Amino acid sequence: MLERLNTESLPRLPADVEKPAYDRSRLTPGIVHLGMGAFHRAHQAVVTDLAMQASGDLSWGILGVSLRSPATRDALEPQDGLYSLALRDAGPEGQPREQLRVVGSVLRVMVAEEDPNAVLERIAYPQTRIVSLTVTEKGYCHEPATGYLRWDDPDILHDLANPDRPRSTIGILVYGLALRRERGLPPVTLMSCDNLRGNGDTLRNLVLAFALRVDVALTGWIDTHCTFPNTMVDRIVPRTEDGDRERINHRLGLEDAWPVVGEPYLNWVIEDKFAAGRPAWETQGGATFVRKSAPYERLKLRMVNGPHSALAYLGAVMGHSTIADAVNEPALRRYVEDMMRLEIGPTLKGIPDVGLEDYRRRFLARVANPALPQRAQQVAMDGSQKLPQRLLDTIRDRMRNGDDTNLLCLAVAAWLHYLRGEDEQGGRYAIQDPMAPALARLLRRADVAAQAAAPSQAAHRRAMVLASFKPVFADLGEAQEFVSNLARHLEALRQHGVAQAVGAA
Numbered sequence: 116m117l118e119r120l121n122t123e124s125l126p127r128l129p130a131d132v133e134k135p136a137y138d139r140s141r142l143t144p145g146i147v148h149l150g151m152g153a154f155h156r157a158h159q160a161v162v163t164d165l166a167m168q169a170s171g172d173l174s175w176g177i178l179g180v181s182l183r184s185p186a187t188r189d190a191l192e193p194q195d196g197l198y199s200l201a202l203r204d205a206g207p208e209g210q211p212r213e214q215l216r217v218v219g220s221v222l223r224v225m226v227a228e229e230d231p232n233a234v235l236e237r238i239a240y241p242q243t244r245i246v247s248l249t250v251t252e253k254g255y256c257h258e259p260a261t262g263y264l265r266w267d268d269p270d271i272l273h274d275l276a277n278p279d280r281p282r283s284t285i286g287i288l289v290y291g292l293a294l295r296r297e298r299g300l301p302p303v304t305l306m307s308c309d310n311l312r313g314n315g316d317t318l319r320n321l322v323l324a325f326a327l328r329v330d331v332a333l334t335g336w337i338d339t340h341c342t343f344p345n346t347m348v349d350r351i352v353p354r355t356e357d358g359d360r361e362r363i364n365h366r367l368g369l370e371d372a373w374p375v376v377g378e379p380y381l382n383w384v385i386e387d388k389f390a391a392g393r394p395a396w397e398t399q400g401g402a403t404f405v406r407k408s409a410p411y412e413r414l415k416l417r418m419v420n421g422p423h424s425a426l427a428y429l430g431a432v433m434g435h436s437t438i439a440d441a442v443n444e445p446a447l448r449r450y451v452e453d454m455m456r457l458e459i460g461p462t463l464k465g466i467p468d469v470g471l472e473d474y475r476r477r478f479l480a481r482v483a484n485p486a487l488p489q490r491a492q493q494v495a496m497d498g499s500q501k502l503p504q505r506l507l508d509t510i511r512d513r514m515r516n517g518d519d520t521n522l523l524c525l526a527v528a529a530w531l532h533y534l535r536g537e538d539e540q541g542g543r544y545a546i547q548d549p550m551a552p553a554l555a556r557l558l559r560r561a562d563v564a565a566q567a568a569a570p571s572q573a574a575h576r577r578a579m580v581l582a583s584f585k586p587v588f589a590d591l592g593e594a595q596e597f598v599s600n601l602a603r604h605l606e607a608l609r610q611h612g613v614a615q616a617v618g619a620a
């Protein structure tokens with residue numbers, strides 16, 4: 116039995132494992148973070164850790180909040196919030212390399228569902244200056260196509276009726292801010308780090324919309340005093356597997372119940388508008404502060420997340436379990452490269468072609484990282500929440516200019532095809548998506564419509580029904596070109612499979 120990683124065992128780590136060089140007993144909380152998954156622990160938490168170490172300002176400790184699952188809290192509590200981050204890539208001869216750091220910035224993790232009031236109290240702590248979020252796309256209870264709050268979302272309805280025990284991200288934020296205002300405390304910064312377009316602006320609109328139903332004066336206070344910087348974060352963080360745990364614990368000589376793994380590459384761009392100060396995140400090259408993050412965000416959503424999703428759907432349907440396997444399939448690699456070069460790149464104005472070429476090459480190398488396999492199903496999940504900002508905005512931009520959208524539409528068709536839940540080897544997989552039931556009904560309606568149509572019209576009828584799914588496609592379903600492209604690609608995928616459909620695109 117290995118000894119547990121915690122404050123007491125920390126001094127006994129081997130010399131090749133980095134650890135906080137500051138005195139953790141002097142750490143005070145300054146950040147409340149909602150969504151304590153691996154993603155946060157592999158970027159903001161470690162950059163905060165390094166910033167505190169470099170600057171000596173120890174007032175930015177993180178109080179983590181998991182919305183539902185107690186798993187992170189249960190793993191980190193006996194470890195006094197400590198955990199390790201393993202950054203992995205391949206060395207010159209292809210051998211895996213791993214750089215380990217034990218991260219010290221997390222003070223505690225709470226579970227909102229168990230004690231929502233404790234979370235509201237933390238938001239309303241005098242020392243809290245930043246409330247940050249990585250709750251994934253679906254955590255915002257918004258309509259993916261428009262960004263508007265979904266008033267029919269069960270959690271939103273629950274939170275309007277139960278102000279003292281909210282369970283949605285938006286409800287927790289608004290009631291926490293209400294408490295701050297009631298107590299005459301200074302405002303805070305609300306910082307989203309999720310992969311949404313204008314994530315800060317989107318969050319602001321959602322918070323203000325909900326607040327307006329609660330209290331007009333509160334809405335005015337939030338609007339005037341709190342800030343919502345837009346941010347872009349880029350680091351691939353696969354789910355931790357048992358093998359990672361074993362390998363890392365062996366190196367630590369201690370038991371860490373939940374280490375996280377990621378790639379060495381990190382790009383974090385933040386708009387520098389903080390209502391009550393911020394850590395020196397720019398030290399150690401952790402973050403870049405800018406006035407407007409939109410160009411960086413557009414580049415990342417379109418040139419990283421778009422192709423990532425395309426690889427996930429096409430790869431999963433072919434039966435590949437990882438993204439690296441998918442991108443090593445020559446036909447898929449060629450297709451994704453062409454899509455980035457011919458259709459996505461030209462929509463990114465103001466970035467020189469050479470910059471885009473480097474960016475494209477680096478993306479392809481990052482996703483092929485042999486030391487960091489990532490499950491295709493992890494990237495494939497929640498497609499209804501991801502497609503609008505990853506692929507559909509790019510399609511809209513191109514159509515507006517009369518430009519071809521053929522390759523991008525194949526990626527959208529791949530998602531719809533993937534939703535059937537069966538790969539080309541006959542293997543079944545579950546569809547993980549908050550809209551899964553509605554999507555299953557949509558596929559059935561499309562099948563019925565196709566069967567009822569004349570054979571020459573069947574493919575078109577199917578695509579028309581699928582494209583009419585407004586929460587994802589909004590008005591795109593009315594565009595003839597979009598529907599015809601979808602019809603052709605879906606038919607190719609159904610009749611001939613991924614390899615041929617991609618080859619013929």
Ligand code: CS2
Pocket residue numbers: 310348349350351352419420423424493494495501
């Ligand atoms: C991925 C992202 O899971 C997904 O949908 O596309 O998590 C991606 O790995 C990160 O955004 C990279 O920064």
